[in-house]
Amino acid sequence: MRWNRGEAILADATATANPSGGFWHRLANPARFQRLAGWLTPWLAAAAVGLFAAGLYFGLYASPIDYQQKDNVRIMYVHVPAAWLAMMSYSTLAIAGFVLLVWRHPLADVAGVAAAPVGAAFTFLALVTGAIWGQPTWGTWWVWDARLTSVLILFFLFLGYIALRNAFDEPERAAKAAAILGLVGAVNLPIIKFSVDWWNTLHQPASVTRLGTPAIDPAMLRPLMLMAGAYMCLFTVLVLVRMRLELTRRRIDALQSARAGAIE
Amino acid sequence: MTDGFFAMGGYAVYVWSSYGVVALVLIGVTLWTVLAFRRAKADLRALEAIAPRRRRRDTKESGHAQS
Numbered sequence: 217m218r219w220n221r222g223e224a225i226l227a228d229a230t231a232t233a234n235p236s237g238g239f240w241h242r243l244a245n246p247a248r249f250q251r252l253a254g255w256l257t258p259w260l261a262a263a264a265v266g267l268f269a270a271g272l273y274f275g276l277y278a279s280p281i282d283y284q285q286k287d288n289v290r291i292m293y294v295h296v297p298a299a300w301l302a303m304m305s306y307s308t309l310a311i312a313g314f315v316l317l318v319w320r321h322p323l324a325d326v327a328g329v330a331a332a333p334v335g336a337a338f339t340f341l342a343l344v345t346g347a348i349w350g351q352p353t354w355g356t357w358w359v360w361d362a363r364l365t366s367v368l369i370l371f372f373l374f375l376g377y378i379a380l381r382n383a384f385d386e387p388e389r390a391a392k393a394a395a396i397l398g399l400v401g402a403v404n405l406p407i408i409k410f411s412v413d414w415w416n417t418l419h420q421p422a423s424v425t426r427l428g429t430p431a432i433d434p435a436m437l438r439p440l441m442l443m444a445g446a447y448m449c450l451f452t453v454l455v456l457v458r459m460r461l462e463l464t465r466r467r468i469d470a471l472q473s474a475r476a477g478a479i480e
Numbered sequence: 481m482t483d484g485f486f487a488m489g490g491y492a493v494y495v496w497s498s499y500g501v502v503a504l505v506l507i508g509v510t511l512w513t514v515l516a517f518r519r520a521k522a523d524l525r526a527l528e529a530i531a532p533r534r535r536r537r538d539t540k541e542s543g544h545a546q547s
Contacts, residue, residue, distance in 0.1 A: 287489035290491075345502065461520055467524055472527065
């Protein structure tokens with residue numbers, strides 16, 4: 217019963233989509249999306265494995281130690297990309313929310329549902345590896361400064377999105393409420409990004425994404441970028457598989473309620 | 481050599497625990513996702529195996545009523 221209306225939206229959008237129309241309209245057909253995602257997944261998974269292998273080799277072994285932090289700097293290669301992916305995951309929720317509210321694209325809600333737990337995982341990793349890095353570097357696991365607090369809020373936004381998405385019986389309302397939260401929560405993203413410039417903090421400012429040349433040794437930039445690429449591929453694989461999972465679940469629910477209706 | 485590698489210049493606890501928690505969480509999320517997708521696909525196949533039989537019976541019944 218739960219997904220009846222969701223399926224209806226899905227079928228409706230597919231029917232009204234211009235058959236010769238653009239890429240996004242054709243993607244609105246879940247079967248086409250399933251096929252494309254199914255084709256992409258093994259390639260991206262293989263890329264993730266390769267990038268992880270190279271990233272771990274350079275990150276843990278074939279990269280120089282920092283003159284101050286020594287080997288402790290290696291935590292950067294798992295921490296910084298996790299924080300990037302946390303932001304990217306939330307951007308996905310915000311964009312999905314926008315697309316759902318403006319164009320009512322049926323896959324937007326599916327993408328949000330799929331990306332939220334993956335984003336929560338990456339945010340959790342950014343927080344935990346940050347704490348582990350903070351202890352030997354700053355002498356503390358945690359400070360309530362702007363950067364750390366805003367990332368903690370990001371983590372709660374992911375959990376809130378998941379909870380809100382599951383709080384309604386009516387999937388249409390759940391999708392809309394979650395989309396609004398995803399969109400409104402996006403104000404946190406520039407706060408996280410610029411928190412190190414706007415407020416005093418223990419956290420160091422951006423060294424890779426600043427304008428001009430990155431303030432980081434190329435030998436350290438290499439494992440950082442390899443791990444970022446690995447995280448990105450894994451994120452995409454997980455979101456694509458979770459989108460297919462969500463579509464499969466909706467189909468199961470639709471079939472089950474159709475059966476329940478037939479028996480009555 | 482290997483001793484030096486695993487010792488991480490005295491930062492072994494911090495370096496290995498951060499890489500460990502990353503491995504644990506990422507492998508965990510991947511397994512959870514893959515297993516859930518497999519289970520859902522199996523459930524759907526099972527459902528679809530039942531559904532057409534019932535539909536055929538339905539059309540037969542309606543045809544019978546009409547004649």
